Amino acid sequence: MAKKKQADHCVTLVGYDDTGGYWIIKNSWGPLWEEGGYGSVYYESEEYICPSPLLKKRR
Numbered sequence: 599m600a601k602k603k604q605a606d607h608c609v610t611l612v613g614y615d616d617t618g619g620y621w622i623i624k625n626s627w628g629p630l631w632e633e634g635g636y637g638s639v640y641y642e643s644e645e646y647i648c649p650s651p652l653l654k655k656r657r
Contacts, residue, residue: 612636 613622620638629635 609637 609623609625611621612624614620615622615638618638619642620640623637623639625631625635625637627635631637
């Protein structure tokens with residue numbers, strides 16, 4: 599039986615870029631992480647996104 603993955607860290611979704619196809623996130627690890635504390639996650643990167651009623655798949 600496969601183990602279920604559990605979230606062990608959260609970030610804040612602060613924006614998006616439809617041209618690039620990614621969410622813009624702010625990490626709590628501070629400004630030395632990625633680009634001044636901000637990074638990106640592609641829309642299709644489901645392994646990094648916890649289920650949320652606010653994030654619905656496009657049809």
